[in-house]
Amino acid sequence: QDMPTLRLSSVVSDNDIRAEAFAKIAESVTDTFDMQVFNGATLVAQGSEMTAIQRGNLEMGLIAPQTIAEQIPEWSIVTSAYLFDDADHLQATFDSDVGGELISLAEEAGVHVLAPVYFGTRHVNLAPEAEVMTPEDLDGITMRMPGGDAWQFLGEAIGANPTPLAYAEVYTALQTGAIDGQDNPLPNDYNMKFYEVTSQIVLTGHLVGFDVLAIGAELWDSFTPEQQETLQTAVDEAIAESTQRHLDREAELVQFFKDEGLEVYEPDRDAFREFAQQKYLESEFAESWPEGMVDRINALTE
Amino acid sequence: MSWEFGVTVAVTVFTAVIGLPIGHAMLASSVFYLLMQGQDMSIAFEQMLTGLYGSYVLLAIPLFIFAADLMNVGSLSDRLLDFCRALVGRFRGGMGHVNVVSSLIFSGMSGSAIADAVGMGRIIINLMTKDGRYPGSYAGAITAASAIIGPIIPPSIPMVLYALVSDTSIGFLFLGGVGPGLVLGVMIMAMNAWQARIHDYPVEDPVPVRDLPRVTLRAVPALLMPVILLVGIYGGVTTPTEAAALAALYAFLVSTLLYRSVSLRMAYETVRQSAKSTAAVGFLIAGALAFNYVVTIEQVPSVIRDALGDTELNRVTFLLIVNAILLGLGCLLEANAILLVIVPIFLPTAVSLGIDPVHFGVIVVVNTMIGLATPPYGLLLFVVTSITKSPIRETIRHLLPFLAIMIAGLAMITFVPEIVLWLPRLYGYNG
Amino acid sequence: MTTASPFVRRLRAIADAVPAILLAAMFVCFIIQVFMRYVIDSPVGWTVEVCVIAWLWILLWGQSVSAEETDEIRFDIVYGSVRPEVRRWFRVVFSLLLVGIYLWSLPALWDYVTFMKIQETSYLDIPFSWVYSAALVFSAVSILRYLWIFWNAARNRDSGLGTADDIGRKDFSE
Numbered sequence: 001q002d003m004p005t006l007r008l009s010s011v012v013s014d015n016d017i018r019a020e021a022f023a024k025i026a027e028s029v030t031d032t033f034d035m036q037v038f039n040g041a042t043l044v045a046q047g048s049e050m051t052a053i054q055r056g057n058l059e060m061g062l063i064a065p066q067t068i069a070e071q072i073p074e075w076s077i078v079t080s081a082y083l084f085d086d087a088d089h090l091q092a093t094f095d096s097d098v099g100g101e102l103i104s105l106a107e108e109a110g111v112h113v114l115a116p117v118y119f120g121t122r123h124v125n126l127a128p129e130a131e132v133m134t135p136e137d138l139d140g141i142t143m144r145m146p147g148g149d150a151w152q153f154l155g156e157a158i159g160a161n162p163t164p165l166a167y168a169e170v171y172t173a174l175q176t177g178a179i180d181g182q183d184n185p186l187p188n189d190y191n192m193k194f195y196e197v198t199s200q201i202v203l204t205g206h207l208v209g210f211d212v213l214a215i216g217a218e219l220w221d222s223f224t225p226e227q228q229e230t231l232q233t234a235v236d237e238a239i240a241e242s243t244q245r246h247l248d249r250e251a252e253l254v255q256f257f258k259d260e261g262l263e264v265y266e267p268d269r270d271a272f273r274e275f276a277q278q279k280y281l282e283s284e285f286a287e288s289w290p291e292g293m294v295d296r297i298n299a300l301t302e
Numbered sequence: 303m304s305w306e307f308g309v310t311v312a313v314t315v316f317t318a319v320i321g322l323p324i325g326h327a328m329l330a331s332s333v334f335y336l337l338m339q340g341q342d343m344s345i346a347f348e349q350m351l352t353g354l355y356g357s358y359v360l361l362a363i364p365l366f367i368f369a370a371d372l373m374n375v376g377s378l379s380d381r382l383l384d385f386c387r388a389l390v391g392r393f394r395g396g397m398g399h400v401n402v403v404s405s406l407i408f409s410g411m412s413g414s415a416i417a418d419a420v421g422m423g424r425i426i427i428n429l430m431t432k433d434g435r436y437p438g439s440y441a442g443a444i445t446a447a448s449a450i451i452g453p454i455i456p457p458s459i460p461m462v463l464y465a466l467v468s469d470t471s472i473g474f475l476f477l478g479g480v481g482p483g484l485v486l487g488v489m490i491m492a493m494n495a496w497q498a499r500i501h502d503y504p505v506e507d508p509v510p511v512r513d514l515p516r517v518t519l520r521a522v523p524a525l526l527m528p529v530i531l532l533v534g535i536y537g538g539v540t541t542p543t544e545a546a547a548l549a550a551l552y553a554f555l556v557s558t559l560l561y562r563s564v565s566l567r568m569a570y571e572t573v574r575q576s577a578k579s580t581a582a583v584g585f586l587i588a589g590a591l592a593f594n595y596v597v598t599i600e601q602v603p604s605v606i607r608d609a610l611g612d613t614e615l616n617r618v619t620f621l622l623i624v625n626a627i628l629l630g631l632g633c634l635l636e637a638n639a640i641l642l643v644i645v646p647i648f649l650p651t652a653v654s655l656g657i658d659p660v661h662f663g664v665i666v667v668v669n670t671m672i673g674l675a676t677p678p679y680g681l682l683l684f685v686v687t688s689i690t691k692s693p694i695r696e697t698i699r700h701l702l703p704f705l706a707i708m709i710a711g712l713a714m715i716t717f718v719p720e721i722v723l724w725l726p727r728l729y730g731y732n733g
Numbered sequence: 734m735t736t737a738s739p740f741v742r743r744l745r746a747i748a749d750a751v752p753a754i755l756l757a758a759m760f761v762c763f764i765i766q767v768f769m770r771y772v773i774d775s776p777v778g779w780t781v782e783v784c785v786i787a788w789l790w791i792l793l794w795g796q797s798v799s800a801e802e803t804d805e806i807r808f809d810i811v812y813g814s815v816r817p818e819v820r821r822w823f824r825v826v827f828s829l830l831l832v833g834i835y836l837w838s839l840p841a842l843w844d845y846v847t848f849m850k851i852q853e854t855s856y857l858d859i860p861f862s863w864v865y866s867a868a869l870v871f872s873a874v875s876i877l878r879y880l881w882i883f884w885n886a887a888r889n890r891d892s893g894l895g896t897a898d899d900i901g902r903k904d905f906s907e
């Protein structure tokens with residue numbers, strides 16, 4: 001009974017697709033590891049998973065790339081708008097040399113990346129009815145974005161007026177008109193019932209949303225190759241399935257939202273992409289990006 | 303659950319009973335737990351720090367405290383008190399009724415019971431205890447009881463969290479809370495009328511009708527406060543959290559510019575006092591954040607799940623058990639943690655027993671809110687005693703009848719689903 | 734109540750001023766936030782950061798440096814009803830326990846707070862080691878305060894009468 005204990009902390013709720021994936025991982029490694037999953041940010045507060053792992057107080061965490069970027073500025077590249085086209089592009093990047101560079105930067109900081117965990121592509125969701133085709137149409141639109149300057153900049157990069165607001169307050173704020181809109185992947189719009197208080201979803205696809213499933217680097221290195229393989233295989237299988245389920249869910253939800261009476265349409269994505277990439281390149285964030293990495297990631301779409 | 307957990311609970315209770323301030327008792331025993339487990343002792347502090355750093359919604363608390371204190375020094379409270387006395391002073395327990403009604407109105411603003419208690423509660427407590435008409439402990443008890451209504455009537459943060467984990471409509475949940483909120487309000491008022499008779503709380507000489515316009519006019523700025531807040535929120539100017547700041551700004555402007563009753567010196571004194579109260583209340587939350595880690599790491603929820611897993615239940619016993627467990631957990635866990643972690647455990651069973659998820663959600667929210675006021679560990683209880691500065695034992699004594707009636711109300715809501723569901727159904731909910 | 738020297742009173746005033754100024758700053762930030770979003774239509778985010786930092790410091794500073802025993806929220810059912818002699822012993826026990834635990838954990842806390850310099854706040858780029866140093870102040874000052882409480886209780890000087898009885902009187906005379 002000297003199986004290593006792996007405590008995983010995540011912010012997803014217990015009935016989330018990702019929570020099911022974690023449960024599945026725990027289930028398939030049960031002969032090798034005592035893996036305990038804590039969802040709902042009950043074990044470690046949102047955003048402090050990385051430091052908890054670095055200090056050896058947590059074995060595994062679902063870490064937002066924005067959190068990693070706070071310590072490793074190079075990582076801010078993967079939090080920028082219109083970098084990845086879709087979940088495949090995301091996975092391909094992490095499988096490539098570019099991904100390898102980012103992963104080894106994290107490794108040096110004491111965090112071993114097991115997998116990127118896709119949870120949907122972010123789209124703009126608005127209460128006002130005016131049609132949005134270009135970033136200029138979002139001018140003057142007050143849009144809730146998660147707190148932190150990287151997130152707020154993302155809002156600016158698509159032409160909106162970003163404002164931070166607690167996730168739990170968004171529904172009421174949309175209802176009362178304190179904010180005009182918010183951005184989230186479709187499954188989140190569904191889970192948080194934003195469709196009840198908004199009129200349209202603009203399929204901007206401005207950010208491929210993902211977190212990083214990670215484990216303490218030192219702990220990982222202490223495992224035998226067999227243990228490593230057991231865990232990695234379980235993760236790869238469960239996350240691949242989770243990604244597919246998210247993609248299916250997103251496709252399904254477009255129809256659902258239409259049935260609920262929302263306008264769901266695609267804007268001029270090229271206009272958005274051009275506007276956003278310009279904004280990013282002029283910003284302080286781009287300064288920390290490794291030379292030529294954007295181009296190398298772009299090249300991976302073919 | 304480990305033996306260390308048992309020891310930790312024992313240490314918390316022991317140190318709190320012999321008089322260590324509760325925040326310290328929870329924080330120190332969490333550190334002690336980590337020490338026994340051979341873990342990094344800084345985790346308890348880390349939990350406290352990261353939890354507080356991420357608690358944006360709680361920021362309404364200091365601002366509501368500040369607004370209430372400004373109303374008191376700025377004579378807004380006095381004018382409001384004269385008005386209330388003129389209106390309800392002749393009835394026994396009149397101010398208690400004012401307390402409940404104002405909670406019902408203000409619950410339309412805040413989604414958090416603690417913010418309700420420190421906001422409107424603080425003002426009304428001061429009105430009730432001025433001139434010794436009501437003991438502070440009674441004022442505190444009825445404030446705690448009526449603050450429970452806050453998150454039951456929309457908007458409500460606990461309901462948003464429930465909707466997230468249960469896949470129900472927030473809109474219908476909000477509507478579902480209205481009926482129970484009103485029912486509980488009426489029940490608390492009935493209990494207040496009875497208690498006022500038992501304790502023989504004083505009645506005022508009736509104010510002559512010809513004085514009413516004058517008294518009302520004097521109170522207009524204070525009476526405008528809730529109007530401004532509701533317009534601020536429902537007009538889309540502020541979020542509920544920010545509304546607290548708007549309230550403070552309004553109280554500040556009225557008392558300095560209109561009444562000229564607040565000097566710079568007094569303003570500073572008010573900020574100083576508000577900061578002190580904020581620290582006292584906030585530290586309770588800080589201690590609870592540290593202690594929460596212990597409860598989580600001990601996997602108390604899955605222990606419950608396993609215990610329930612192999613019992614055959616019918617609808618009534620299931621609801622009774624859920625209510626009992628939630629009330630019990632209210633002693634240990636923070637309300638949000640209960641909603642996010644415990645609800646998913648019960649929900650599948652509830653649905654399979656044919657319990658409507660909106661109905662179940664309202665039951666759960668009412669339950670966790672009652673848990674905030676139940677001794678021994680009840681955040682609301684501590685918050686109101688920190689306002690009234692009366693002994694906890696006295697407050698609990700006065701609170702018990704109210705808790706009894708709240709639990710009766712909970713039973714009613716549990717077994718008469720129509721109280722919850724009539725309004726959502728009216729708006730097209732088919733459940 | 735003991736009378737304090739002018740020097741002590743000045744220290745007290747300074748200790749109290751810190752949370753007061755922070756609360757005022759929080760208030761102003763919230764107003765700016767609403768004003769910028771609703772009136773100017775150009776929302777800002779840094780105000781939230783100032784507010785949470787202020788909130789953290791108000792709590793931890795307020796419950797240590799500027800704390801007075803009457804402000805602390807305690808469970809007084811037993812504590813308030815026992816004889817003064819027993820209460821004095823209660824004070825000896827709980828203060829000793831608290832000092833012991835906080836002292837024992839102080840190195841670990843130091844380690845954590847200094848470690849957090851690797852992360853900075855989002856808008857103001859303040860290292861978290863500075864933000865969270867409030868906990869070091871809190872722990873160190875609490876240790877000293879409770880040593881003082883222990884010392885007075887052990888020397889038979891103070892049985893906490895000034896707290897429980899004050900509170901009790903207030904309930905019925907206010």
Ligand code: NA
Pocket residue numbers: 408409410411412413414451452453454455456457458
């Ligand atoms: Na409410």
Ligand code: NA
Pocket residue numbers: 632633634672673674675676677678679680681
């Ligand atoms: Na409780």
